[in-house]
Amino acid sequence: MQDEIKIGEFVRSYIEKIFEYCEENPDEFKRLQDKEYSKDIFDINYPFCMKTADISEKDLCRYWKRFSPHPDGEYVVCNIKVRVCSQWFDEYINQSRKLFSQYLFKKKLATKQELAQLKAISIKNERIKVASGKRKNSRYRGNAIGNAQNLAIRNILSNLGSESFNADDWNITKAYFVNQCAYCGSDGNLEMEHAVPINKEKLGEHRLGNIIPSCKPCNKKKHNKNYIEFLGSNTERIKIIEEYMRSRNYVPITKSAEIKQILDQAYRDVGLIAEKYIKTINALDSGGDNET
Numbered sequence: 001m002q003d004e005i006k007i008g009e010f011v012r013s014y015i016e017k018i019f020e021y022c023e024e025n026p027d028e029f030k031r032l033q034d035k036e037y038s039k040d041i042f043d044i045n046y047p048f049c050m051k052t053a054d055i056s057e058k059d060l061c062r063y064w065k066r067f068s069p070h071p072d073g074e075y076v077v078c079n080i081k082v083r084v085c086s087q088w089f090d091e092y093i094n095q096s097r098k099l100f101s102q103y104l105f106k107k108k109l110a111t112k113q114e115l116a117q118l119k120a121i122s123i124k125n126e127r128i129k130v131a132s133g134k135r136k137n138s139r140y141r142g143n144a145i146g147n148a149q150n151l152a153i154r155n156i157l158s159n160l161g162s163e164s165f166n167a168d169d170w171n172i173t174k175a176y177f178v179n180q181c182a183y184c185g186s187d188g189n190l191e192m193e194h195a196v197p198i199n200k201e202k203l204g205e206h207r208l209g210n211i212i213p214s215c216k217p218c219n220k221k222k223h224n225k226n227y228i229e230f231l232g233s234n235t236e237r238i239k240i241i242e243e244y245m246r247s248r249n250y251v252p253i254t255k256s257a258e259i260k261q262i263l264d265q266a267y268r269d270v271g272l273i274a275e276k277y278i279k280t281i282n283a284l285d286s287g288g289d290n291e292t
């Protein structure tokens with residue numbers, strides 16, 4: 001199981017959407033600058049957003065600027081520069097995650113399916129069932145965007161290196177692990193496996209040193225965990241994998257807040273592009289057909 005997205009990343013990934021909504025609903029923009037309102041609807045102790053000019057020196061650290069690729073680093077809403085409260089905490093302290101999800105859903109900024117997919121809402125707690133049958137207007141919404149977003153991130157991470165990988169490399173890699181699964185040592189059918197998964201949480205790359213042999217069951221069980229999380233107390237195998245990584249000069253990207261922010265940006269941009277075309281096509285096709 002993939003971990004829940006961190007509350008801060010979750011909020012950040014929807015800021016642009018919320019502000020787009022505010023452009024059309026200036027009253028909401030005013031309310032979001034109100035401390036009481038923000039406490040009520042998000043359970044945070046600061047206004048959701050604040051005019052940059054009004055943020056005191058000591059509070060600057062409590063507000064997010066816009067992500068780094070943007071030249072001046074400020075959100076601009078209704079021609080006003082603002083920053084967004086960064087003081088979000090998770091459920092065991094308060095209700096922000098649930099409340100923020102409800103807000104997105106109520107304002108139609110996210111579907112329940114999207115939220116469940118992000119694991120922004122714990123499915124168990126919220127009793128959200130991802131619809132398996134037909135849903136109205138489901139043709140363009142839902143998984144497709146999330147998948148495209150994840151694919152874009154995968155594509156970016158996969159192309160960071162310039163290494164090529166061929167059958168010989170794979171044989172050398174398997175030989176390094178004595179033709180056994182790097183995780184459990186079984187010598188069943190071995191599959192290529194990314195020790196550090198290629199997604200925007202784990203920041204793995206498609207490089208020689210990150211590709212190791214795994215049996216099918218381990219590969220499936222490991223899913224989106226990185227090799228350390230998966231192996232846990234099995235330090236012996238972790239050591240072997242890390243020696244292999246070193247032998248291939250692979251140094252995993254770790255804790256790079258900046259890279260994560262850039263990838264979050266890419267993730268959101270792809271989502272916005274998809275949304276834009278969904279709106280365009282839906283506008284053309286308002287009569288619609290009845291296919292499911």
Ligand SMILES: [Zn+2]
Nearest residue numbers: 181184215218
């Ligand atoms: Zn295995």
